Amino acid sequence: MSGRIHLSPPDVGPLEESYVIQALRSGWVAPLGPEVEAFEREIAERVGTAQALAVNSGTSALHLALLSLGAGPGTVVVAPTMTFVATANAAVYTGAEPVFVDCDQANGNMDVAALEEMLQRLSRAGETVAAVLVADMFGSCADYDELLPVCAAAGVPVVEDAAQALGATYQGRPAASFGRLGALSFNGNKIITTSGGGMLVSDDAALLARCRHLATQAREPAPHYEHADIGYNYRLSNLLAALGRAQLRRLDGMMRRRRLIRERYAKLFSTVPGVRLLADGDEGSNCWLTSIVVDPERSGWRAAELGTHLDAQDIETRPVWKPMHLQPVFAGRRAVVTGAAENLFAQGLTLPSGSVLDDRRMGRVVGAIEEFLDRR
Ligand SMILES: Cc1ncc(COP(=O)(O)O)c(C=O)c1O
Numbered sequence: 001m002s003g004r005i006h007l008s009p010p011d012v013g014p015l016e017e018s019y020v021i022q023a024l025r026s027g028w029v030a031p032l033g034p035e036v037e038a039f040e041r042e043i044a045e046r047v048g049t050a051q052a053l054a055v056n057s058g059t060s061a062l063h064l065a066l067l068s069l070g071a072g073p074g075t076v077v078v079a080p081t082m083t084f085v086a087t088a089n090a091a092v093y094t095g096a097e098p099v100f101v102d103c104d105q106a107n108g109n110m111d112v113a114a115l116e117e118m119l120q121r122l123s124r125a126g127e128t129v130a131a132v133l134v135a136d137m138f139g140s141c142a143d144y145d146e147l148l149p150v151c152a153a154a155g156v157p158v159v160e161d162a163a164q165a166l167g168a169t170y171q172g173r174p175a176a177s178f179g180r181l182g183a184l185s186f187n188g189n190k191i192i193t194t195s196g197g198g199m200l201v202s203d204d205a206a207l208l209a210r211c212r213h214l215a216t217q218a219r220e221p222a223p224h225y226e227h228a229d230i231g232y233n234y235r236l237s238n239l240l241a242a243l244g245r246a247q248l249r250r251l252d253g254m255m256r257r258r259r260l261i262r263e264r265y266a267k268l269f270s271t272v273p274g275v276r277l278l279a280d281g282d283e284g285s286n287c288w289l290t291s292i293v294v295d296p297e298r299s300g301w302r303a304a305e306l307g308t309h310l311d312a313q314d315i316e317t318r319p320v321w322k323p324m325h326l327q328p329v330f331a332g333r334r335a336v337v338t339g340a341a342e343n344l345f346a347q348g349l350t351l352p353s354g355s356v357l358d359d360r361r362m363g364r365v366v367g368a369i370e371e372f373l374d375r376r
Contacts, residue, residue: 004314005361008189008289008354011254016246023242031056033238039245040199043184046248047166047176049201051208054236054244055215058163058185058198062090062133064211064234065159065181065200071096071130078118078156080110081323082341083135087161088324096130100325100335107279108291108320108344109142110134112150114336119154121336129154134179135161137321138350139191139258139288140279141170144178159183163198166191167255169284176201181208186240191254191288191355192247194240254355258287261353261362265290268366272373274298278320278348291320291350301376303349306369313368320348 023035036054044052055061071077077091081100091098099122102114115132122129132151134142151158158178162168163185165175176182181204186197202208213219218231236244262277262285269275274295279285294303307317323341324330352365 004316005352005357005365006316006354007318007350007352009356010188010193010195011250011355012193012243012247015250016243019242019246020239023239028238031233031235031237033241035238035241035245036236039236039241039248042245042248043199044201046251047162047174047182047184047201049177049182050203051201051205053200053208053212053215054241055198055200055234056236057196057234058161058183058187059086059090060215060232060234061183061185061198061200062087062159062161063093064214064232065183066090066094066096066131066133067214068207068210069131069157069159069180075128075130076122077130078115078122078132079324080133080135080137081325081335081337082108082137082321082344083161083324084163084321085324085327085329086163087133087135088330091133094130098324098330098333100323100330100333100337102323102336102338103137103341103344104143105340105343107140107282108137108341109140110147111338111340112143112146114338115147116150118334118336119150119156121334123154129156131157131159131180133159133161135163136165136168136175138278138291139165139168139286140282141165141168141175141178141284144170148178163187164190164288165286167251167286168288172284175286180204181211186244186247191258191286192244192251194236194244194247197236197240197244255286257355257357258290258353259285261357262287262290264362264366265292265351268369272299274300278344288353289350290353291348293344293347294349295347299376303347306372307349309372310365310368313364315352315365315368317352318350320344320350
């Protein structure tokens, strides 16, 4: 059996096809329409917020969230260093200064003590902090019982970047519902996809109305085109919303499949010294990506060596995200660094985790890993 095995490819089938065709035939081929409205209602219901706003990417959701909270020149936005670059870029788009906070070794999510230190530093320096961006990495929620009181004490609103975490829960509560606003992504590699798309969710109707206005070219209610603000063309197409609705119906099944895959890896590595799973034991994870962390002193091999071996067998892997404070584009930015994110970057490897990975393909991945381990 051949064909490259990818990390997290889209999982679409006949249900998606029927939803998209129906939307196409309805004539609503625009960045608005009944599918968009229904998708917004269904996502809000799923994550337990009062409202939702469908947009064309997770990045634009984050950008709008920060704008609505007043991020801009002269303000600071606190962001995780362990994240995908879009989290930090959203702050830069507004003109705010991003500053970075290290992560927890166990799951890659924001380290609460490091956040506290950063907020204290910023307060002493008399800075205006527009928001703390918290990302739920790899499909596991951050530690909100600890994080939220720290942000509340500093009087800073939280924006939850739940791009990777739709379907995940923390203490039984859905991801994306913890901040003043939450952002979701439906990019092609996410747990559900609209090929490209995102959603902003909130209980704050006024904030979300502001975001909706900005996302729709800031059109004032007038018969002609009237604009009092600089707006954006950020809305989601009705056709893609239909695709998203079909995917959302399958979310629980896709999460179950990803969990089975994670359990298979857990079993495989349970007897291998020096190897652990990131966020191991998180029952609320949506299991979007499964990553291992390899201590070469104990294992006798490096994560990158396994990656090279699997690549030769046409199996994709990837190091975990390179921390933002190490990215050339953010050189010199302020950061509270403990070394945890750098360690995960050096020792982490993300394995194929997608719900399209059937038993045969999973067997191929497991066989290739066993072959690598046998040679050690
Ligand atoms: C943590 C995180 N934030 C933001 C994004 C951006 O989402 P999008 O690709 O939909 O713009 C992604 C993924 O792409 C992500 O992983």
